[in-house]
Amino acid sequence: MTFVNHETIAKVARILGGEEAVEIAKVLSQVEEITDEEIVAKTDIKLNSVRKILYKLYDHSLVGLRRTRDKNTGWFIFHWRLQPDQIDGFLTNQKRRILEKLETRLKYEQTHEFYFCNTPGCRQIPFEEATEYVFRCPKCDKRLMHFDNSKIIEFLSKKVKQLRSELSEQ
Numbered sequence: 413m414t415f416v417n418h419e420t421i422a423k424v425a426r427i428l429g430g431e432e433a434v435e436i437a438k439v440l441s442q443v444e445e446i447t448d449e450e451i452v453a454k455t456d457i458k459l460n461s462v463r464k465i466l467y468k469l470y471d472h473s474l475v476g477l478r479r480t481r482d483k484n485t486g487w488f489i490f491h492w493r494l495q496p497d498q499i500d501g502f503l504t505n506q507k508r509r510i511l512e513k514l515e516t517r518l519k520y521e522q523t524h525e526f527y528f529c530n531t532p533g534c535r536q537i538p539f540e541e542a543t544e545y546v547f548r549c550p551k552c553d554k555r556l557m558h559f560d561n562s563k564i565i566e567f568l569s570k571k572v573k574q575l576r577s578e579l580s581e582q
């Protein structure tokens with residue numbers, strides 16, 4: 413079994429299914445294999461919720477599934493196990509998606525001039541749009557002043573750089 417720490421597992425579980433998923437992931441990490449009924453007994457989470465969360469984790473290959481048949485009832489029994497080696501891949505994909513969004517936003521900030529009325533709750537308006545409003549805020553009607561977005565650009569650049577280096581290390 414690949415070593416992945418509990419915090420990483422909990423983080424991914426939380427993204428996919430909230431606190432109940434964190435609890436289920438914790439139970440899964442303590443055993444080789446477990447059935448959904450056994451998880452219910454250990455966590456007090458309702459069977460429906462347990463199954464819903466397990467299938468969600470399964471969709472992302474974070475848990476594996478083995479099926480057997482109950483000799484008495486003939487029904488299927490599902491045995492679930494954590495697949496920690498898939499977690500790194502999941503996190504990498506997430507980071508890539510965030511990086512793409514940040515890069516798009518950064519490019520937008522770098523290629524536009526912004527104007528702002530300085531009223532909290534109003535938005536910064538790109539130059540082209542501000543000319544249409546004759547430099548009056550469409551929301552509060554105050555005068556639109558040039559807005560220095562260099563702090564935003566600096567912040568976004570830092571984040572992009574950090575994510576790029578994290579991704580290149582993997």
Ligand SMILES: [Zn+2]
Nearest residue numbers: 529534549552
């Ligand atoms: Zn305004």
